[in-house]
Amino acid sequence: NAGVTQTPKFQVLKTGQSMTLQCAQDMNHEYMSWYRQDPGMGLRLIHYSVGAGITDQGEVPNGYNVSRSTTEDFPLRLLSAAPSQTSVYFCASSAPGRGGDEQYFGPGTRLTVT
Amino acid sequence: GENVEQHPSTLSVQEGDSAVIKCTYSDSASNYFPWYKQELGKGPQLIIDIRSNVGEKKDQRIAVTLNKTAKHFSLHITETQPEDSAVYFCASRGGSNYKLTFGKGTLLTVNP
Numbered sequence: 001n002a003g004v005t006q007t008p009k010f011q012v013l014k015t016g017q018s019m020t021l022q023c024a025q026d027m028n029h030e031y032m033s034w035y036r037q038d039p040g041m042g043l044r045l046i047h048y049s050v051g052a053g054i055t056d057q058g059e060v061p062n063g064y065n066v067s068r069s070t071t072e073d074f075p076l077r078l079l080s081a082a083p084s085q086t087s088v089y090f091c092a093s094s095a096p097g098r099g100g101d102e103q104y105f106g107p108g109t110r111l112t113v114t
Numbered sequence: 115g116e117n118v119e120q121h122p123s124t125l126s127v128q129e130g131d132s133a134v135i136k137c138t139y140s141d142s143a144s145n146y147f148p149w150y151k152q153e154l155g156k157g158p159q160l161i162i163d164i165r166s167n168v169g170e171k172k173d174q175r176i177a178v179t180l181n182k183t184a185k186h187f188s189l190h191i192t193e194t195q196p197e198d199s200a201v202y203f204c205a206s207r208g209g210s211n212y213k214l215t216f217g218k219g220t221l222l223t224v225n226p
Contacts, residue, residue, distance in 0.1 A: 004157075031212050040123075042203060042218040043158070050212065058213065059115070090157050096212045101146055103214060105157030 001026050004106035006091050012112045013081040021076040021109050023091030031094045032074040033103070036060065036087040043090065049074055050097075081113045116141040120204050120217025127194055128225050135220045137204035138186040146207040147180060147187050148214070151200045158203060162189070194224045 033048035045058030049068040117140040145166040150158035
């Protein structure tokens with residue numbers, strides 16, 4: 001199993017550009033989530049999904065969109081990038097409905113918006 | 115929503131000493147409390163977790179204690195080694211959903 005994979009590893013955007021951060025997992029986990037990590041702020045939940053076709057907002061959803069068309073993939077879209085979205089983004093997955101409480105994290109995407 | 119406070123933000127110990135990191139949570143319905151270790155340039159990785167029906171759990175040099183009445187839980191690392199140096203995050207999960215709320219992290223440095 002590859003676990004949770006994220007692409008790209010690094011990205012630089014100009015203000016106003018759009019892009020999609022990719023996340024995929026091969027563990028058949030129903031629960032997937034996106035976090036952003038900023039210095040001194042810990043991990044903050046952006047959006048999450050409890051299964052294909054179901055998404056919901058987390059703590060800091062503004063400026064981000066998600067969709068979940070398959071169990072495996074959970075892309076995060078930035079529609080119009082802003083410098084405040086400069087951060088490290090982590091995707092995670094778990095299977096809490098089947099007793100799998102552990103969230104497995106991907107390696108992260110470091111995004112810089114200039 | 116849930117609020118998790120974590121202290122200290124930085125901790126420096128000598129190799130072989132013990133390290134303790136403490137967290138408090140606000141939602142009395144929280145029932146799951148994991149601890150994650152994050153090494154530089156990597157994603158967080160679960161090291162130990164505890165559920166609300168258990169007061170203490172131990173795994174080799176790592177232990178977690180939970181006080182539901184006071185709504186706080188702690189990570190204890192004994193006989194620290196340089197490879198324990200990392201950022202540690204506590205988290206809690208409420209009773210009504212699967213969302214984790216994280217503390218702001220503790221940078222642990224173990225000096226050889």
